[in-house]
Amino acid sequence: MTAGTSENAEIWVLADDRAGNVAQCLGVAEALGVPFVVKTLRYDRLARPPNLLRGAGLTGVTAESRAVLAAPWPRLVIAAGRRTAPVARWIRRQCGAKLVQIMDPGFPGRGDFDLIVSPAHDRPGAGGNVLEVLGAPHRVTPERLAAEAEKWNPAFSALPRPWVAVIVGGATKNRPFPVEMAETLGRNVARLAGGMGGSVLLTTSRRTGAAQEAALARGLPEPRWLHLFSQGGDNPYFGFLALADAVVVTGDSVSMCCEACASAAPVFIWAPEGWAAPKHARLHAQLYQAGLARPLEGAASLEGWERPRLNAAEEVARAIRERLLP
8 A cells, every 4th residue: 555554544445356446446545645544345146236235235245354344434435346336335324434436336326425436438427426537547657657667677778769568458358359450460560660770568468368479479570578478477567658668558458548648658559440349449539539649550650749648546636635635
């Protein structure tokens, strides 16, 4: 916990088994800059029913997790996702804590939340307690990037610049990532990076697939630096964001796209038509409109452009300070 570890902290972060949700909560808590404590939630089979049946309670939460939800109670609770919502509402009933929920908590009980943080690409409904943000909160700050740059610069320093980072996700539900698509991505990157006299830095994820990794590796020009998930090792992901002269990111992950836009480098999103889910496609369009990224398809140069860094966590933290913690 970056901002503090005191069990008496007045801010609780509810952290379950959804790593992406937890990262968003931690990004907001860290942006507040005050001590907070993480309360780990684990679920049993009773967490599967809809929140209408779970109510404002601890149904579906394991006994071990219930034990940590006790006094001293918090002043503010930050959580994310549908399954944490009943727990947050239960805490409010114990102590009157203010509730911040990232993403729609679902029905019922939306009125119990003091602030619902909803990404614009999710098309949030109107409401006085809804804060619409571009993208998703994350933990990529200038301070973290500076630390990652110091850590990873020795690994890449012998490679000629510009450094073109390629960050690859892969298959998602109902949207496979076949070898042919990996080959196409490799050709697009090679075309963009070719002739620049620089280097390609690649990192893949658990969703990429070993055959797809091999296809990418075959298609990327030398000199290059490869981190393949199937081969293990320390992931240079944040080092890429800190050091790259340009970032190419696949459009299958909201988090990856938003974290890439927190870097200082120009960002190019690769998302073939029809591959990205509709909400992801809406996010890409919003990032393009805001000047935060450009599509890889059709990009002819690595030359950058003036743009802000995307950091929804700071925006949410500012709203919390103004509305809930004056």
